[in-house]
Amino acid sequence: ETGVTQTPRHLVMGMTNKKSLKCEQHLGHNAMYWYKQSAKKPLELMFVYSLEERVENNSVPSRFSPECPNSSHLFLHLHTLQPEDSALYLCASSRWTGGLTDTQYFGPGTRLTVL
Amino acid sequence: AQKVTQAQTEISVVEKEDVTLDCVYETRDTTYYLFWYKQPPSGELVFLIRRNSFDEQNEISGRYSWNFQKSTSSFNFTITASQVVDSAVYFCALSLIQGAQKLVFGQGTRLTINP
Numbered sequence: 001e002t003g004v005t006q007t008p009r010h011l012v013m014g015m016t017n018k019k020s021l022k023c024e025q026h027l028g029h030n031a032m033y034w035y036k037q038s039a040k041k042p043l044e045l046m047f048v049y050s051l052e053e054r055v056e057n058n059s060v061p062s063r064f065s066p067e068c069p070n071s072s073h074l075f076l077h078l079h080t081l082q083p084e085d086s087a088l089y090l091c092a093s094s095r096w097t098g099g100l101t102d103t104q105y106f107g108p109g110t111r112l113t114v115l
Numbered sequence: 116a117q118k119v120t121q122a123q124t125e126i127s128v129v130e131k132e133d134v135t136l137d138c139v140y141e142t143r144d145t146t147y148y149l150f151w152y153k154q155p156p157s158g159e160l161v162f163l164i165r166r167n168s169f170d171e172q173n174e175i176s177g178r179y180s181w182n183f184q185k186s187t188s189s190f191n192f193t194i195t196a197s198q199v200v201d202s203a204v205y206f207c208a209l210s211l212i213q214g215a216q217k218l219v220f221g222q223g224t225r226l227t228i229n230p
Contacts, residue, residue, distance in 0.1 A: 031216060043206070043220040050216065088158055094216070101148070101216045106160035 002026055004107035006091050012113045013081065021076040021110045023091030031096035032074040033104060034066060038087040049074060050096045081114045088112075117142045117209050121221035128197055129229050136192045136224045138207030146212040149183065149190045154204040154223070166190065167212065197228045 004025045013019050025032065034046040048056035049068040063085075065077040074091055088111050092104040118141040128134050140149065151163040164174065166183050174181045178195045194201055207221045 033216070042222050043218075045217055048216050056217065090158075090160060092160075096216060099213055101210050101212060101214075103148075103150070103162055103165050104218055105162060106152070108157060108159040111158070 004091060004093055004105055006089075006107035006110050008110060009108060010111045010113075012115065013078070014115050015081060015083070017081075018077070018079040020078065021089055021091075021112075023074040023076075023093075023107055025072055025074075025091075025093035025105075025107075027093055027105060029093040029095050029105075030071045031094045032068060032071075033092040033094075034074065034076050035090040035092065035106075036087050037090060037109070038084075043090070046076075078112075081112075083114050086112055086114045117144075117147075117211070117219045119207050119209050119219050119221035121205075121207055121224050123224045124222070125225045125227070127227040127229060130199060131196050133193060133195050134197050134226065134228075136194075136205050136207075136226065138190045138192065138221060140188050140190065140207070140209050142209060142211070144211050148210050148212060150208040150210070150218070151181065151190075151192050152206045152208065154206065156203070160206065163192075194226075199228045199230055202226060202228045 007022045031050045033048050036044045045058050046060045047066045052068050063080050067075040088109045090109045091107040094104045095102040120139045147168045149166045153161045171183050180193045182191045204223045204225045206223045208218045210218045
């Protein structure tokens with residue numbers, strides 16, 4: 001595998017389900033990100049992890065719970081979602097050194113539908 | 116705060132025409148990056164180019180060229196001799212070089228190249 005991979009690519013879930021999105025990067029980066037892309041809004045940053053520590057949480061509801069067990073893997077745990085949470089969820093990774101940002105590379109996304 | 120505006124929501128041209136996608140940005144910081152990403156129907160955001168605020172040189176890569184003008188806070192993208200494979204949504208984005216690892220995206224321009 002190369003680049004950034006995401007699984008599953010498509011997910012349909014009911015509002016009472018619990019599911020997880022997985023992201024893996026093969027680029028040797030040390031920062032990872034979750035973005036939400038819905039039809040009517042620009043891309044929204046949800047979470048940022050640098051060196052496996054969460055450094056940003058953009059007022060995301062608690063029904064979204066991120067986890068970064070190591071610098072190559074990032075998860076987004078989902079529970080009791082709402083229909084308005086249906087969107088494309090994109091994962092990205094980058095290098096982050098000494099407080100300087102770098103180019104973010106994106107995965108193919110998970111298309112989530114909440115019924 | 117930073118802001119990116121892509122005023123063109125949709126553009127449709129016939130193959131082999133040249134097309135320019137506009138991007139205007141706002142930031143009070145003097146050190147920043149500007150990016151263009153391409154999002155084909157598959158969903159993945161594909162990195163195209165990064166420019167830093169110190170370098171106003173225009174860049175050409177094959178049929179793609181970018182015009183960065185700090186005086187007008189613009190970073191426009193031109194595709195010469197467009198092809199059907201160029202059909203996608205194109206996003207302009209900005210991030211600060213230091214500090215917050217946050218990409219601020221424009222709304223995107225949907226480009227359709229008709230045969």
